[in-house]
Amino acid sequence: MTVDVISPQIYLLCGVLLFVLGLHALVVRRHLLLKILAVNIMGSGVFMLLLGVAARGEGGIDPVPHALVITGIVVAVSATAVALVLMLKVKAATGLARLPLSGPED
Amino acid sequence: MIRRRFALSPALLMSLALAGLLIVVVLDLPPQPGLAGPVAQAMDQAGVGHPVTAVLLNFRGYDTFLELAVLMLAVLSIWSLGRRDPIPARPVQGPVMHGTLRHLIPVAVVTGGYLVWVGSSDSGGAFQGGAVLGAAGVMLMLSLPREMPMPPALLQRLGLSLGVFAFLAVGTAGLLAGHGFMGYPPAWAYHLILGIELAAAVSIALTLVLLFLGGRSRKVRHDR
Amino acid sequence: MPWMDVMADMALAPWLVILPLAGALLAGLWPAAARWWGLLTGLLTLPMALLLALQVHAHGPMVLYLGGWVPPLGIALVADGLASLMLLMTAGVGLAISLYALGYLTGETGGRWFWILWLWLWAAMNALYLSGDVFNLYVTLELVVLASVALVALAGGAAPLVAAMRYLLVSLLGSMAYLMGVALLYGSYGVLDLQGLGAQVALSAAPMLAAALMTVGLMAKSALFPLHVWLPPAHGSAPAPVSAALSALVVKVSFYLMLRLWLTVFPALPLPGLDMLMGALAMGAVLWGGLMALRASRLKQVVAYSTVAQVGYLFLLFPFLRAFPDGWKAVVFFAVAHGVAKAAVFLAAGTLQRAAGHDRLADLGAVMRGRLKTSFALGIAGASLVGLPFTGGFIAKWLLVQTALEAGLWIWVLMVLGGGLLAGAYVFRLLGPAFQPGPADPGQPLPAVMEWVPLALALLTIGLGFAGTPVLSLLTRTLTGGGG
Numbered sequence: 003m004t005v006d007v008i009s010p011q012i013y014l015l016c017g018v019l020l021f022v023l024g025l026h027a028l029v030v031r032r033h034l035l036l037k038i039l040a041v042n043i044m045g046s047g048v049f050m051l052l053l054g055v056a057a058r059g060e061g062g063i064d065p066v067p068h069a070l071v072i073t074g075i076v077v078a079v080s081a082t083a084v085a086l087v088l089m090l091k092v093k094a095a096t097g098l099a100r101l102p103l104s105g106p107e108d
Numbered sequence: 109m110i111r112r113r114f115a116l117s118p119a120l121l122m123s124l125a126l127a128g129l130l131i132v133v134v135l136d137l138p139p140q141p142g143l144a145g146p147v148a149q150a151m152d153q154a155g156v157g158h159p160v161t162a163v164l165l166n167f168r169g170y171d172t173f174l175e176l177a178v179l180m181l182a183v184l185s186i187w188s189l190g191r192r193d194p195i196p197a198r199p200v201q202g203p204v205m206h207g208t209l210r211h212l213i214p215v216a217v218v219t220g221g222y223l224v225w226v227g228s229s230d231s232g233g234a235f236q237g238g239a240v241l242g243a244a245g246v247m248l249m250l251s252l253p254r255e256m257p258m259p260p261a262l263l264q265r266l267g268l269s270l271g272v273f274a275f276l277a278v279g280t281a282g283l284l285a286g287h288g289f290m291g292y293p294p295a296w297a298y299h300l301i302l303g304i305e306l307a308a309a310v311s312i313a314l315t316l317v318l319l320f321l322g323g324r325s326r327k328v329r330h331d332r
Numbered sequence: 333m334p335w336m337d338v339m340a341d342m343a344l345a346p347w348l349v350i351l352p353l354a355g356a357l358l359a360g361l362w363p364a365a366a367r368w369w370g371l372l373t374g375l376l377t378l379p380m381a382l383l384l385a386l387q388v389h390a391h392g393p394m395v396l397y398l399g400g401w402v403p404p405l406g407i408a409l410v411a412d413g414l415a416s417l418m419l420l421m422t423a424g425v426g427l428a429i430s431l432y433a434l435g436y437l438t439g440e441t442g443g444r445w446f447w448i449l450w451l452w453l454w455a456a457m458n459a460l461y462l463s464g465d466v467f468n469l470y471v472t473l474e475l476v477v478l479a480s481v482a483l484v485a486l487a488g489g490a491a492p493l494v495a496a497m498r499y500l501l502v503s504l505l506g507s508m509a510y511l512m513g514v515a516l517l518y519g520s521y522g523v524l525d526l527q528g529l530g531a532q533v534a535l536s537a538a539p540m541l542a543a544a545l546m547t548v549g550l551m552a553k554s555a556l557f558p559l560h561v562w563l564p565p566a567h568g569s570a571p572a573p574v575s576a577a578l579s580a581l582v583v584k585v586s587f588y589l590m591l592r593l594w595l596t597v598f599p600a601l602p603l604p605g606l607d608m609l610m611g612a613l614a615m616g617a618v619l620w621g622g623l624m625a626l627r628a629s630r631l632k633q634v635v636a637y638s639t640v641a642q643v644g645y646l647f648l649l650f651p652f653l654r655a656f657p658d659g660w661k662a663v664v665f666f667a668v669a670h671g672v673a674k675a676a677v678f679l680a681a682g683t684l685q686r687a688a689g690h691d692r693l694a695d696l697g698a699v700m701r702g703r704l705k706t707s708f709a710l711g712i713a714g715a716s717l718v719g720l721p722f723t724g725g726f727i728a729k730w731l732l733v734q735t736a737l738e739a740g741l742w743i744w745v746l747m748v749l750g751g752g753l754l755a756g757a758y759v760f761r762l763l764g765p766a767f768q769p770g771p772a773d774p775g776q777p778l779p780a781v782m783e784w785v786p787l788a789l790a791l792l793t794i795g796l797g798f799a800g801t802p803v804l805s806l807l808t809r810t811l812t813g814g815g816g
Contacts, residue, residue, distance in 0.1 A: 129541055130512075130541065132537065133516065133537050133538045133541050134516075134519070136537065136538070137516075137519045137520055137538060138520060140520075140521070140522045141522065142518065142522040143404055143405060143522060143523070146404065146405045147405065150401070150405055166399060166401070167399070167401045167405050167406050168406065168407055168468075169398070169399055170398045170399070170407045170468060171407065171465075171467065171468055171471055174459060174468070174471045174472060174475065175471055177353070177452075177455075177456075177475060178471065178474055178475055178478065180360075181452050181456075181475060181478050181479060182478055184360060184448055184449065184452065184482070185449070185478050185479070185481065185482035187445075188445040188448070188449060188482045188485070188486060189482070189485055262361070265360060265361050266361065268360075269357050269360060269361060272353075272357060273357060276350065276353060276354065276357070279346075279350075280346075280350055282399070283343065283346055283350075287399075287400060288343070288396065288397065288398065288399060288400050289343065289346035289350075289396065289398055289399075289409070290398040290399040291398070291399040291400045292399065
């Protein structure tokens with residue numbers, strides 16, 4: 003069954019692509035909303051990779067990565083919520099929803 | 109941003125290099141079963157029938173406990189930043205929203221409750237159930253009259269910390285009773301896990317609504 | 333000691349998580365009494381941490397399987413020499429910060445939120461130090477980040493909010509890189525516990541990439557030059573207890589995690605180029621932080637840039653680890669000495685700022701002459717930052733230089749000595765106004781605790797000057813990996 007052999011690999015590849023796409027956007031984009039979205043996309047990439055890892059075993063699906071993904075999603079939701087509210091406060095205080103240019107990490 | 113689209117920036121080159129490295133590494137990962145075997149062997153002492161729930165609430169219960177703590181801390185962090193804007197920004201006009209919600213919310217409550225309960229034996233659990241309940245709560249918030257009073261602050265805080273408290277209390281009781289921190293007496297495991305799941309689902313639902321609101325209640329003056 | 337044998341049966345480690353977390357929850361439920369929950373937490377946690385360190389010293393590392401599930405299925409709490417030393421430092425500095433905040437935050441806006449977030453931060457740091465599982469460490473790391481970002485933003489105003497946002501984004505980037513490392517490790521070995529990973533990790537592409545991702549992610553989190561931009565505004569403009577907690581404690585968290593990973597999980601991997609890269613960045617941090625501290629015009633800015641510089645020394649870890657296996661101990665001692673001294677300096681600076689109503693260095697002379705206890709504390713703790721004899725900082729730098737000499741790494745000897753000269757220059761700038769002739773004026777009346785706590789911490793830095801031997805012998809009780 004080629005499909006069964008291939009499908010976890012596709013999850014692994016897509017996971018990597020999402021992670022790197024998110025990383026690139028996080029570095030390149032200036033608007034804070036896009037940066038926050040980029041972090042979420044990176045997270046989704048890692049979660050997809052974990053699910054792909056879970057599907058590779060001979061003895062059925064490994065439940066541990068699934069549990070890790072649930073935990074990871076909740077952590078990501080929490081961090082995203084804090085980041086969004088912080089972004090609104092930054093916008094209210096500086097008038098801009100982006101970081102000032104002084105930082106080399108921008 | 110269009111002008112940047114085709115430029116080979118250092119960031120793009122770095123990203124491409126990382127992507128290449130990751131792809132090579134990921135495709136080369138050795139096949140190994142992970143922890144499926146150990147989990148299957150321990151299932152008869154787990155107290156619940158579904159392996160993911162057993163991992164979440166028993167084997168790696170400490171992760172779940174800290175993750176509930178993360179959710180709660182997120183709400184507290186957001187509250188520390190100030191008060192929220194009025195929600196909804198504009199009251200919803202017309203009968204559609206209210207009519208839909210009148211039917212949707214009872215269904216959501218039943219679905220959420222079912223998901224929590226079924227988590228012990230099938231796909232589902234506190235987070236899935238809590239997320240459905242939280243979505244119902246968000247819908248409700250969006251359709252509320254603008255200046256509807258919120259529940260008292262103490263009640264909000266109690267509901268918020270219910271999941272972490274339940275987990276911490278059971279975990280500490282396990283420590284004092286000799287089952288180790290985060291340990292359950294095997295005979296009680298199912299009931300304790302179900303109790304924790306219920307408390308966690310309530311906290312998660314409430315937390316998601318509070319995260320959506322994004323700030324302390326505008327009416328209640330208990331801080332600052 | 334017979335009582336120690338009795339204590340050995342009791343599992344102390346979980347209480348170091350339970351106590352601060354219970355304090356944080358209670359403070360959240362009754363914000364009006366938050367300060368008292370904070371004080372109670374501090375008073376209970378310090379003896380616990382001290383007992384744990386004594387226990388570890390006497391009996392060796394203790395591993396506790398949570399819920400009775402043995403790794404790799406379950407999660408273990410690991411209390412070894414390194415973890416218990418970090419817990420003890422956190423508890424000592426934490427109690428001092430709590431006592432100081434009782435005086436500093438009376439009736440001030442934001443006081444309650446300080447207590448809630450600070451107790452959460454404390455609980456999160458303790459959980460992180462005790463965790464023995466790479467994924468669990470990720471969750472605790474996020475707890476630390478959320479609590480400290482909220483503390484940075486607590487000061488309000490544009491600069492702290494922007495600093496908090498920058499800090500959060502850099503931290504999330506670091507977290508994601510770390511999590512990718514976790515996924516790669518699990519994909520390769522199918523376990524998550526540090527010891528189990530350490531036994532299996534061998535030289536191959538996946539763990540190398542995981543190690544690189546995790547190290548770079550944590551480097552971003554610990555504000556190593558050139559990713560330090562958010563740190564000076566965040567640490568420099570926060571209320572004094574927050575500055576002290578961030579600069580003395582939070583900076584050490586990602587350093588600890590990096591050290592833990594390289595000690596336990598990755599010792600089998602070579603570090604091609606990593607040690608030189610980290611060493612170069614460390615050098616950059618020491619120089620840039622020192623120069624900026626020389627240029628800053630406000631007291632707390634000088635101290636914040638001093639943190640940028642001193643983070644640099646922490647990253648000597650990598651060249652030292654490469655050179656010989658015990659090289660990390662000198663760096664850990666430095667981290668502890670810096671933690672205590674930096675807390676003392678920030679708290680003393682807060683006292684002077686509150687007394688004078690500002691912290692412009694040029695105009696602080698009268699208040700410094702009027703508040704001799706605090707100026708004295710600033711002087712002693714500053715001496716420790718420079719590394720003058722009879723302080724913890726002296727022993728720390730002595731150990732660093734000794735380690736570098738034994739390894740034949742002359743360049744790091746020069747860096748430690750040159751960094752010390754820079755530190756001497758900016759600490760002298762801090763103290764300079766006190767020695768100019770002029771009137772003495774104690775300024776605004778202040779609670780006595782705001783003068784005594786910095787002094788007590790400063791005296792503790794002198795105590796650390798004599799604690800080299802016990803600390804190093806505690807550190808020999810550290811679990812290291814590398815069976816594979």
